Amino acid sequence: MAREVFFPNSDNKPVGFSPATRVGNLVFVSGQVAADENGDLVGIGDAGAQSEQCFRNIEAALTAAGASWDDVTKITCFMVNADDYAAYAEVRNGIFPENGPASSTVFVTALVRPEMLVEVEAFAVVE
Numbered sequence: 001m002a003r004e005v006f007f008p009n010s011d012n013k014p015v016g017f018s019p020a021t022r023v024g025n026l027v028f029v030s031g032q033v034a035a036d037e038n039g040d041l042v043g044i045g046d047a048g049a050q051s052e053q054c055f056r057n058i059e060a061a062l063t064a065a066g067a068s069w070d071d072v073t074k075i076t077c078f079m080v081n082a083d084d085y086a087a088y089a090e091v092r093n094g095i096f097p098e099n100g101p102a103s104s105t106v107f108v109t110a111l112v113r114p115e116m117l118v119e120v121e122a123f124a125v126v127e
Contacts, residue, residue, distance in 0.1 A: 008060035009037050020061035027067045027124040031078065032057035033116050047084030047117045051091040054120040062124060069095060071124035074102040078119040082107050088118055 005018035020029045034042045034050035035057070043049025058075075062068060077088055085105065092103070101122075111119050 004065070006061060006064035008057075008064045019057070020065040022065045022067075022126075025126045027062065027065045027071065027126060029058050029061045029065075029122040029124070031076075031119040031121040032061065033111065033113075033119050041113070041115060044115050045117075046087075047079070047081065048087035048091060050116070050118045051088045051120070054118055055091060055095055058120060058122050062122070065124075065126075067124040067126045071126050072096075072101045072122050073125050074123040075104075076121050077103070077105045078108050078111065079105060080108060080111060080117050084117055 001024050004022045006020040006022065007013045008019055017030055019032070020027060022028075032054045034053035036042050036053065041050075042053040059069065062071070075092070077092075079085060079088060088105070092100070111117070
């Protein structure tokens with residue numbers, strides 16, 4: 001089966017990876033950070049604001065690949081500070097108030113840039 005790649009913002013394509021790939025009915029969304037459509041970091045020092053932007057970016061990638069929140073089966077969050085978990089969980093629970101996908105949170109020592117606090121990836125199955 002062929003792998004399709006998707007770039008929600010064709011004016012700001014990352015190099016070396018695709019925000020989303022699809023093989024058949026499986027959609028894989030790369031880890032999304034709190035960068036806006038121009039590549040500027042949103043919410044410096046605010047894990048809640050960064051989480052919101054991560055989920056906005058995931059939604060854009062899902063949409064580009066023909067998927068939606070209803071198709072998401074698994075999310076993984078990478079966080080720098082355990083104390084920020086509540087802010088992240090509040091955002092996640094707002095998107096998935098009931099019957100959310102499988103979810104993991106991993107605490108890491110750092111992300112790609114020191115001011116990044118949260119990164120979230122997602123997997124979806126489209127019917």
